[in-house]
Amino acid sequence: MSKEIKIKVCTGTGGMAAGGENVLSLFRNALLSAGIDATFSEKCSVDKVGCRGFCGMDLLVDVIVDGKKITYKYVKPEMVDRIVQEHIIRGNPVVEWMVEDDFYNFHKKQTKVVLSQCGEIDPEDINAYIEVGGYDSLKKVITSMTPEETISVIKNSGLRGRGGAGFPTGLKWEICHRKKSDKKYIICNADEGDPGAFMDRSVLEGNPHSVLEGLTIGAYSIGAEEGYVYIRAEYPLAVNRLRKAIEQSRQKGFIGNDILGKRFNFDIKIKLGAGAFVCGEETALIASIEGKRGMPRARPPFPVDSGLWGKPTVINNVETLANVPYIIKNGAEWFASFGTEKSKGTKVFALTGKVKNNGLIEVPLGITLREIIFDIGGGIEGEKMFKAVQTGGPSGGCIPAEFLDLEVDYESLAQVGSIMGSGGMVVLDETNCMVNTAKFFLEFTQAESCGKCTPCRVGTKRLLEILERITSGNGKEGDIELLEELSYYIKTSSLCGLGMTAPNPVLSTIKYFRDEYEAHIKDRRCPAVVCRDLITYSILEELCTGCGACKRACPADAIRGIRKKTHTIDTSLCIKCGTCFDVCKFKAIMKS
Amino acid sequence: MVTLTIDGKKVTVRKLSTVLDAIKKLNISIPTLCHHPDLTPFGGCRLCIVDIKGIARPTTACTTPVSEGMEVITTSPTLEKMRRTTLELLLSDHPDDCRVCERAGDCKLQELAYFYGIRENHFLGERRIYKKRDGNPFIERDMEKCILCGKCVRVCDEIEGVGAIDFAYRGFRTKICPPYDKDLDCEFCGQCVAVCPTGALTGKMWKQKGRQNLKEIDTICPYCGCGCNITLLIKRNDVIRVTSKPETINEGWLCVKGRFCYEFINSPERLTKPLIRVVPKESSAFSVQQTNPPFLSLSKELFREASWDEALNYIADRLKEIKEKYGPDSIAGLSSAKCTNEENYLFQKFIRAVIGTNNVDHCARY
Ligand SMILES: Cc1cc2nc3c(=O)[nH]c(=O)nc-3n(C[C@H](O)[C@H](O)[C@H](O)COP(=O)(O)O)c2cc1C
Ligand code: SF4
Ligand code: SF4
Ligand code: SF4
Numbered sequence: 001m002s003k004e005i006k007i008k009v010c011t012g013t014g015g016m017a018a019g020g021e022n023v024l025s026l027f028r029n030a031l032l033s034a035g036i037d038a039t040f041s042e043k044c045s046v047d048k049v050g051c052r053g054f055c056g057m058d059l060l061v062d063v064i065v066d067g068k069k070i071t072y073k074y075v076k077p078e079m080v081d082r083i084v085q086e087h088i089i090r091g092n093p094v095v096e097w098m099v100e101d102d103f104y105n106f107h108k109k110q111t112k113v114v115l116s117q118c119g120e121i122d123p124e125d126i127n128a129y130i131e132v133g134g135y136d137s138l139k140k141v142i143t144s145m146t147p148e149e150t151i152s153v154i155k156n157s158g159l160r161g162r163g164g165a166g167f168p169t170g171l172k173w174e175i176c177h178r179k180k181s182d183k184k185y186i187i188c189n190a191d192e193g194d195p196g197a198f199m200d201r202s203v204l205e206g207n208p209h210s211v212l213e214g215l216t217i218g219a220y221s222i223g224a225e226e227g228y229v230y231i232r233a234e235y236p237l238a239v240n241r242l243r244k245a246i247e248q249s250r251q252k253g254f255i256g257n258d259i260l261g262k263r264f265n266f267d268i269k270i271k272l273g274a275g276a277f278v279c280g281e282e283t284a285l286i287a288s289i290e291g292k293r294g295m296p297r298a299r300p301p302f303p304v305d306s307g308l309w310g311k312p313t314v315i316n317n318v319e320t321l322a323n324v325p326y327i328i329k330n331g332a333e334w335f336a337s338f339g340t341e342k343s344k345g346t347k348v349f350a351l352t353g354k355v356k357n358n359g360l361i362e363v364p365l366g367i368t369l370r371e372i373i374f375d376i377g378g379g380i381e382g383e384k385m386f387k388a389v390q391t392g393g394p395s396g397g398c399i400p401a402e403f404l405d406l407e408v409d410y411e412s413l414a415q416v417g418s419i420m421g422s423g424g425m426v427v428l429d430e431t432n433c434m435v436n437t438a439k440f441f442l443e444f445t446q447a448e449s450c451g452k453c454t455p456c457r458v459g460t461k462r463l464l465e466i467l468e469r470i471t472s473g474n475g476k477e478g479d480i481e482l483l484e485e486l487s488y489y490i491k492t493s494s495l496c497g498l499g500m501t502a503p504n505p506v507l508s509t510i511k512y513f514r515d516e517y518e519a520h521i522k523d524r525r526c527p528a529v530v531c532r533d534l535i536t537y538s539i540l541e542e543l544c545t546g547c548g549a550c551k552r553a554c555p556a557d558a559i560r561g562i563r564k565k566t567h568t569i570d571t572s573l574c575i576k577c578g579t580c581f582d583v584c585k586f587k588a589i590m591k592s
Numbered sequence: 593m594v595t596l597t598i599d600g601k602k603v604t605v606r607k608l609s610t611v612l613d614a615i616k617k618l619n620i621s622i623p624t625l626c627h628h629p630d631l632t633p634f635g636g637c638r639l640c641i642v643d644i645k646g647i648a649r650p651t652t653a654c655t656t657p658v659s660e661g662m663e664v665i666t667t668s669p670t671l672e673k674m675r676r677t678t679l680e681l682l683l684s685d686h687p688d689d690c691r692v693c694e695r696a697g698d699c700k701l702q703e704l705a706y707f708y709g710i711r712e713n714h715f716l717g718e719r720r721i722y723k724k725r726d727g728n729p730f731i732e733r734d735m736e737k738c739i740l741c742g743k744c745v746r747v748c749d750e751i752e753g754v755g756a757i758d759f760a761y762r763g764f765r766t767k768i769c770p771p772y773d774k775d776l777d778c779e780f781c782g783q784c785v786a787v788c789p790t791g792a793l794t795g796k797m798w799k800q801k802g803r804q805n806l807k808e809i810d811t812i813c814p815y816c817g818c819g820c821n822i823t824l825l826i827k828r829n830d831v832i833r834v835t836s837k838p839e840t841i842n843e844g845w846l847c848v849k850g851r852f853c854y855e856f857i858n859s860p861e862r863l864t865k866p867l868i869r870v871v872p873k874e875s876s877a878f879s880v881q882q883t884n885p886p887f888l889s890l891s892k893e894l895f896r897e898a899s900w901d902e903a904l905n906y907i908a909d910r911l912k913e914i915k916e917k918y919g920p921d922s923i924a925g926l927s928s929a930k931c932t933n934e935e936n937y938l939f940q941k942f943i944r945a946v947i948g949t950n951n952v953d954h955c956a957r958y
Contacts, residue, residue, distance in 0.1 A: 276762065293759055298635040298655035451740060451759060451766025452636045458681040458715075461764040465717040482714065489677050492649050493638050 005031075005088060006064040009075075010119065012051025012205050013198070013237055018059035019077060024048055026080040027061075034084060047128075050206020051198075052119025053360035054106055057099065063087055071099045102378050106357045109375050111338060113346045114322045115362045118206025123241050126248035129209040135254055137328035138213050142260050147177055147221045154221070154324065156332035158344030163189055163280070163317030164392075164421050164497070166343070166410040169324075172314055176222040176304045179312040184224040187308065187315045188215050189285060190231035190238070193277035194393030195444060197424045199348040200318035202360050204231070204238035207322070208245035212268065214321030216255055217328065219266045222314055226267060230285050233272040242270060277394075277448035281496050282315045284450065295450045296496035317422070319348055339365035343409035347420070353390075353427035354381050363408075370404040373427055385430040388512070390437065392421025394444045395501035397508030398434060417508040419501060433530035434513040435520055438505040439467040445502040456499030459490040463506060472533040475521035480510060529591050532576045536592055541566045543588035550580035550589060596662035611653040611664055612640055622666055623675060623704050625682075625789050626741035627654045630843065631750055634742050638678050639704075642666050650674065676708050677715075682739050684715040685764075686790075689737070695791035697803055701739060720765065728776045730796055730852045731785055735767055738792040744768060744784035751845060752783050782851040786835065786844060795852060801832035810837075813850040816929040816956075817936065818842070820850050831857045866903035867895035915947060924951035 007027050011020040027046045052060060057073040063083065064070075070093045072083065079097060087093045112118075121128040129135070141150050155170030176184060188211060192200040204211060215227050231239055246268050250256050257265045271289050273279050279294035286308050288294040307313025323345060327335045336344045343365040352358050355377035363372060369389055373379070380386050388398040391408075397418030399406065406412050410420050428437060446460040463486055466479055487503030494500050510517060519525045526534040539550070539559075546564040558574040561567030569580070581589045595604045596611075598618055605614045610633060615622050625637040633655045641650035645663035650671060653664070665671075683705060690696045722735045742759065745768060749755045756778035760769050770776050785793045807826040812819050821840035825833040834854050838844035856862055871894050898906070914922060925943035927936050936954065943952040 278762075295759065298633070298652060300657065447763040449763045449766075451762060451764075452634075452742070454636070454638050454678050454681055454739075457740065457764060457766060458685050459677075462681065462684065462715045462717050486677075486715070489674060493641060493674050493678070495635055495638070495652075 003088075004064075004066050006062070007031075007046045008049045008062040008064070008119070009046070010050070010052060010058060010060045011048040012055070012119075012202055013235075014051060014055035014058045015060070016237065018075075020048070020059055022077055023059060023061065023075055023080060026077055027084070030080055030084040031088070034089060047122045048124070049120060050118045050123045051202040051360060052206075053115065053202070053362075054103060054357065055360070056358040057103065060099070063093075065091070071103065072097045073099045073103065102357055105378065106359065106361075106376055109367070109371055110362050111346050111364045112362045113326050113335075113338075114203055114210070114319055114348055115206070115360070116326075117210070118202060121207065123206055123208055124244050126209060126245065126252060129207065130252075133329065134209050134325070135213055135252075137325040138216055138254060139260060141217050141220055141328055142262050142264060147223065150217060150221045150328070151177060153332050154327060157327045157335040158332075158339070158342075159320065159323055159327060159335065160343060160410065161317055162319035162323075162347065162422065163315075164419065166420060169316060169320055172304060172316075173218060173221045176312050176314045179304065181312050183226070183309075183311045184222055185308045185311055185313040186215060186219045186222060186224040186227045187285065187289070187313060188227070188229040188318060188321055189280060189282070189315050190229055190235075190318045191273050191280035191285060192232065192235075192318070192422065193275070193280045193448070194422055194424050196352050196426065197350050197393060197422055199350055199360060199423050201235050201238050203318055203322050203348070204235070205241055208238075208241045209249065210322045210325055211242075211318055212245055212249055212255070214324035215268065215316075216259070216266055217324050218314060218316060218321060220264055222312075224314070225265050226269070228269050228271050228289060228308075230271045230273055230279075230289060232275050234275050239270065239272065246270070276450070277444075278450045278496070278498055281498060283496070285315065286313065293450075295452050296498075298495060319423075340407060340409045340412075342411055347408075347423055349423045349425045351377050351425050351427070353425075354384065354429040354432070355379065355427045356381050365409045366407045368405050368407055369399065372408070372425070373404070377427065380427070380429050386427070387430050387432055388428045388434065390418075390426040390428060390441075390505070391424065392419035392501075392504075393424040394441045394448075395419065395498065395504050396421050396424065397504040398428065398437065398512065399508070400512040417511060418504065431528055431530070433471075433526050433528040434509040434516045435467060435471050436526075436528075436530050438509045439464065439471055441505040442467060442502065445498060449498060449502075450496075453493075453495040453499060455490045455493045456495070456502065459486060459494075460499070460502050462486060463490070463503065467506070470517065470520045471526070471531040473520070473524045473531075475517075477521070479521055480514065480517050484510060535576055536571055537569050537574055537576065537578070537580060538571075538590050538592070539567050539569055540588045540590050543586050545586055545588070547585070549583045549585065553579045553583045555579060594658045594660050594662075596658050596660070596664065598664045599666055605658055607658075609658050611642060611644070611651075611656045611658055611662070614658055615642075615653055615664070615666060620666055622653065623707075624654060625700055625704070625739060626743060628743050628746070628787055631743065631746040631787075634746065636740065636742055637682075639675050641671060641674060643668065643671065676710070679704055679708055679710055680713050680715055683710060684713050684717060685719050686739070687719070687736050689791070693737070693791040694732075694794040694798055694803065699791060700789035718764070720767075722767070726775050728780065730780045730848065731776055731782065732794045732796045732799070733776065734792050734794070735769070736792075737790050738768055739790055740766060740768065741789060742768075743787040743789065744793060747783045747787050748778070752779065752781055754779055754781075757784065780848040780852065781846065782848065783845055785851075786846075795833065797852065797855070798833050801830075802827040806832070813846070814930060815847075815849040815853070817931065817933050819932070820846055822846065822850055824854070829858075866898045866900060868898045868903060868906060869894060870896050911947065920948035921951060923947050923949055925953070927952070927954050929954070929956045 009024045059075045061075045159169045160166040284294040284296040303313040348362045357378040449456045544566045551559040556575045623639040626634045635652040635655040640653040643665040809824045820842040836844045927939045
């Protein structure tokens with residue numbers, strides 16, 4: 001039995017939650033007891049790998065026998081034995097547990113650069129990264145390129161910051177490189193505060209060395225000897241892998257003193273963030289590293305002029321930095337061959353919401369929203385109608401169906417009132433109320449405002465209150481105009497990006513779904529039947545069998561009726577919890 | 593030097609100035625709440641926004657450095673509308689309390705509301721409600737009135753070097769407080785009270801002592817040789833508050849004694865004439881310490897009033913006697929920080945040269 005066997009178990013955060021560690025050790029034990037002993041171990045490996053994006057199907061396990069890869073989905077501990085027995089020993093894959101077409105469709109339109117090794121290599125082993133060409137770019141840069149040459153490659157590639165604003169990375173490095181200073185810093189922004197976003201986390205968990213390599217190349221280019229990774233403490237796995245990676249990289253001499261025998265010193269520290277969204281904003285992040293409260297300050301001066309401890313500082317996002325080694329390796333032209341005129345390369349998105357295939361995707365910029373949502377995402381869950389897609393995290397806008405063929409890049413998204421942000425993408429269908437959606441996002445930004453400036457601290461609170469009154473049926477004539485007026489005021493007068501973008505969900509939903517706002521205000525009606533205060537529950541006589549299930553389930557004792565007779569709901573007692581709606585097997589409960 | 597144009601007027605200022613400095617140099621009025629000339633710019637209240645040619649959005653004058661040829665517009669209907677909205681928002685989260693507020697008439701927020709004529713507020717909504725429960729003896733902290741300008745935080749950190757307070761919490765609930773939201777426990781210099789633009793921070797002792805028709809008397813703090821300039825605020829014949837003006841030698845900053853410890857001035861227990869003990873110490877039933885609190889009632893039995901000449905002669909005679917009998921080292925002198933440097937100099941000279949001992953010290957060493 002001299003087969004070459006490779007087993008790859010997803011141990012990203014999603015995989016871990018689905019029992020990845022346990023399944024991993026079960027595979028090891030099962031293989032050992034099946035007699036595939038140490039003599040085969042060179043050819044037989046059971047690896048933990050990072051997230052491969054399709055978290056909706058976790059736990060995913062690749063079984064590769066002599067190069068032939070079969071992927072299993074929803075793997076549970078009790079399934080391990082059968083996979084080992086039937087597939088590995090007897091050579092008959094367990095067909096019913098294998099992933100189906102949607103798994104392959106999910107990957108078909110993707111182009112993986114940053115994520116290319118995530119889910120393929122063991123993130124806790126530097127040799128695995130080196131085997132696939134890792135740190136070659138760093139070697140190339142340090143041994144054969146000047147900082148100026150490195151910067152010009154990055155500039156020519158057209159790489160723009162993936163943290164949200166899309167500032168050209170090469171230009172940022174160049175400005176900092178030109179600054180004269182006894183000390184400079186480079187910081188990797190791994191704060192990733194957008195709810196639902198896990199792009200940076202997956203890269204750090206799946207391939208931390210690529211980020212470290214990018215950071216070191218950046219440091220070499222601008223002339224920094226000290227770097228920080230600012231990462232939220234809520235990412236324990238990523239922090240852990242990053243720590244290991246830094247240690248291993250130091251041992252191999254990729255960071256530390258006299259890197260690769262050249263006169264270049266660079267070391268990396270980790271700074272844990274406490275989880276405030278605003279600490280992702282660069283000036284707040286710097287304040288936080290300095291030990292102060294994470295509050296933004298006015299720019300200018302920009303961090304490249306006066307950043308950490310007042311020294312010139314470059315801040316780059318995780319994904320931005322993870323692109324760098326690939327650009328150095330494959331050249332600027334290769335990178336620029338993906339994307340649109342002004343937005344080059346690929347972008348990782350966290351595709352969530354009402355799509356069939358939830359998960360992490362990497363696509364070339366310029367792809368249309370339709371391709372993302374319907375080809376990769378597999379369309380809307382439950383064959384419902386697509387209504388809008390919210391991009392860019394909590395401060396992005398909602399883009400309606402008429403723009404489905406929009407080619408995604410920084411400019412086009414901004415044109416339709418949204419943003420690229422860090423790459424959140426929440427798909428909404430006909431059962432989502434747009435006023436409620438705006439309210440949801442505003443609740444987040446309001447709670448996360450640092451409180452420094454009036455428009456954001458008080459203004460967003462008032463916006464939220466107006467939205468609350470509209471969704472609870474107390475909207476007033478003129479509220480839409482008031483929302484618009486206040487939103488423009490907040491956008492133009494806030495200090496930092498948080499306040500400047502917080503009204504986007506409100507403005508974009510008013511722009512594209514004004515009728516929904518009007519229905520709430522004028523008719524006291526929620527067209528998507530979501531806003532609790534505007535819903536009434538009633539029982540349809542012709543469908544009710546009098547089974548009494550609703551009556552037993554109602555926590556407010558609001559349902560009357562005798563067995564086998566039509567039941568009724570006393571609306572004065574009903575607390576609109578929706579329990580009856582969920583328990584009725586005959587669809588006799590009506591929500592209106 | 594840098595030359596720029598503000599509202600069509602040219603002005604030349606030093607290189608590191610801000611746009612606000614330049615605006616002030618031209619004597620153009622512009623509202624601010626979070627700005628203080630001695631503290632780092634903050635840019636929080638957003639009232640000093642101006643339009644600068646070449647910059648798309650309005651920018652705060654207080655945080656923007658000047659540059660050559662810059663063209664600044666300080667007022668326009670849009671800017672004024674935004675300022676008005678800012679004020680309305682601040683007032684929408686502020687108690688309607690001017691009637692009983694210590695700072696009414698001396699409050700920047702009230703003054704701006706007056707200038708902008710803000711009566712109705714179309715952003716009324718939830719207001720922060722905080723219980724007042726600060727047990728400290730000096731500073732009344734009414735955080736419902738706080739507009740989060742951050743001046744108190746900066747003054748405590750940058751001027752006082754104490755850092756007793758900071759921003760805490762997030763969003764609408766952001767609040768200035770000591771660590772863990774506990775009672776204030778600090779130097780009590782009251783610098784924060786002095787810079788607070790609203791009635792959020794006031795002196796506990798000022799409460800309901802008067803806001804109008806106060807007489808101001810500039811004088812020097814009696815507590816130490818620094819000689820800080822203070823201004824006494826007087827109602828009828830009582831000192832009801834002490835402040836200090838920014839243009840003074842101490843730039844308006846004081847310490848806890850200068851700012852809050854003025855009660856002695858009107859105290860009936862205050863000594864105004866020399867007293868000479870009449871009952872010998874041994875026969876007195878009270879030790880020195882014990883005589884302190886009930887001083888007034890006991891003093892009549894134990895002491896008699898005397899003239900300055902008599903008292904000084906008496907002291908001189910006794911010192912001479914003691915020196916002759918027991919030698920100069922049996923005498924020690926302890927002088928006070930309330931004296932000037934010159935007085936302290938003379939005092940040690942007197943002890944060393946006249947009495948003839950090195951037993952001399954000063955209260956500030958303890
Ligand atoms: C409220 C707010 C939150 C932000 N959060 C993040 C974040 O979590 N991660 C990030 O990389 N950038 C974030 N940014 C953007 C950063 O300020 C900064 O532009 C970015 O890190 C620069 O890196 P890049 O040029 O590589 O994109 C945030 C900005 C704002 C205004
Ligand atoms: S916009 Fe919001 S988050 Fe940004 S400085 Fe102002 S209050 Fe803080
Ligand atoms: S009284 Fe002085 S030390 Fe205390 S908080 Fe105010 S400024 Fe700081
Ligand atoms: S207490 Fe006064 S000085 Fe301090 S932030 Fe509030 S309003 Fe400003």
